[in-house]
Amino acid sequence: MDVTPESNPGAAGGGAAPAARPAPAPGDGPGASAITLDHIRKQYPDGTVAVQDLSLEIGAGELVVLIGPSGCGKSTVLRMINRLIEPTGGRIRLGDEDVTRVDPVRLRRRIGYVIQNVGLFPHQTVRANVGTVPKLLGWPKQRIAARADELLDLVGLDPAQFGRRYPHELSGGQRQRVGVARALAADPVVLLMDEPFSAVDPIARGRLQEEFLRLQAEVRKTIVLVTHDLDEAVRLGDRIAVLSQGGRLEQYDTPAALLGAPATPFVREFVGADRGIRRLAVTPIARTAVTPLSSTDGLPTVDLGASAYDALAVMLTAGVDRAVVTEDGRPVGVLDRHRLLADGDPAA
Numbered sequence: 001m002d003v004t005p006e007s008n009p010g011a012a013g014g015g016a017a018p019a020a021r022p023a024p025a026p027g028d029g030p031g032a033s034a035i036t037l038d039h040i041r042k043q044y045p046d047g048t049v050a051v052q053d054l055s056l057e058i059g060a061g062e063l064v065v066l067i068g069p070s071g072c073g074k075s076t077v078l079r080m081i082n083r084l085i086e087p088t089g090g091r092i093r094l095g096d097e098d099v100t101r102v103d104p105v106r107l108r109r110r111i112g113y114v115i116q117n118v119g120l121f122p123h124q125t126v127r128a129n130v131g132t133v134p135k136l137l138g139w140p141k142q143r144i145a146a147r148a149d150e151l152l153d154l155v156g157l158d159p160a161q162f163g164r165r166y167p168h169e170l171s172g173g174q175r176q177r178v179g180v181a182r183a184l185a186a187d188p189v190v191l192l193m194d195e196p197f198s199a200v201d202p203i204a205r206g207r208l209q210e211e212f213l214r215l216q217a218e219v220r221k222t223i224v225l226v227t228h229d230l231d232e233a234v235r236l237g238d239r240i241a242v243l244s245q246g247g248r249l250e251q252y253d254t255p256a257a258l259l260g261a262p263a264t265p266f267v268r269e270f271v272g273a274d275r276g277i278r279r280l281a282v283t284p285i286a287r288t289a290v291t292p293l294s295s296t297d298g299l300p301t302v303d304l305g306a307s308a309y310d311a312l313a314v315m316l317t318a319g320v321d322r323a324v325v326t327e328d329g330r331p332v333g334v335l336d337r338h339r340l341l342a343d344g345d346p347a348a
């Protein structure tokens, strides 16, 4: 099965609007490795074929989301990458290294792994939890402590306040951040995340996702993230791989392309009737929809970097059909609701 984006039926470039967030160029991410899944297969000892034959290329520094119905093999795929589950067929490469030839314990120290409910060690402080892998790697104590504090800062937890606490003294969202800090501590080449935000309430979840995007912009790891939540996939993914039973790849695309041009009836049904709305959230304001400034009296403003969804929300809230578009705080033109929708073509 050939699944490179170029050959995939619904791949980006089929007339769909680009994602609001640019995908990283190959080779981005100094400490990141590309991942190649080459015809991987997993048949469990009881005969269940969880993944039949899956091939997928994930670029260095790219955040790829695996999504699909329960039991389609998402977690199995993720765990084959760090060999918590051994594939029964095919090859997995990190950069140009075949992971099946690497000692699995050493492999896992180079791959960060974040799971739902985190799995922090309850009798260790937050600082000790974050320092787990550096300690295993034999780093000197001072370096471990400094790295733990740096990571806590990075995930938005004040080390002075939280470093000495135990996991039960944290909120669910704070525990999740510690889990992310721990996974990043030894500067892994890859980060695997299995439903990392699903155990927290929707508001904390939104905030965690937001901060996670900021973090990823800073560290640029290669990330494979499993989720059930399409909104999360659209929000976080540079590309989304939609899987059906047996780990069959239905489509592998940018969020905007996936929502704009579902490649199969399965994907069309999976992304649902409100895909037009979702797509607006990942569609930037097209410069062609911005006309020269005329009268701007009383119009609301929206930044040129906002999504079409945000622009529409600003207009609907103000009860008007136009908004002034600003760039670096200065007005650069006027956006008309009808042009926005015509150019964004959300229901294409």
Ligand SMILES: Nc1ncnc2c1ncn2[C@@H]1O[C@H](COP(=O)(O)OP(=O)(O)OP(=O)(O)O)[C@@H](O)[C@H]1O
Binding pocket: 044, 045, 046, 048, 049, 050, 068, 069, 070, 071, 072, 073, 074, 075, 076, 077, 228
């Ligand atoms: N140890 C095992 N032995 C036998 N079958 C298994 C084993 N682990 C998982 N499976 C089966 O493999 C298939 C894929 O499971 P997997 O956990 O990868 O799916 P998933 O897409 O992550 O599901 P969910 O979204 O519900 O977590 C399922 O049919 C599951 O029952």
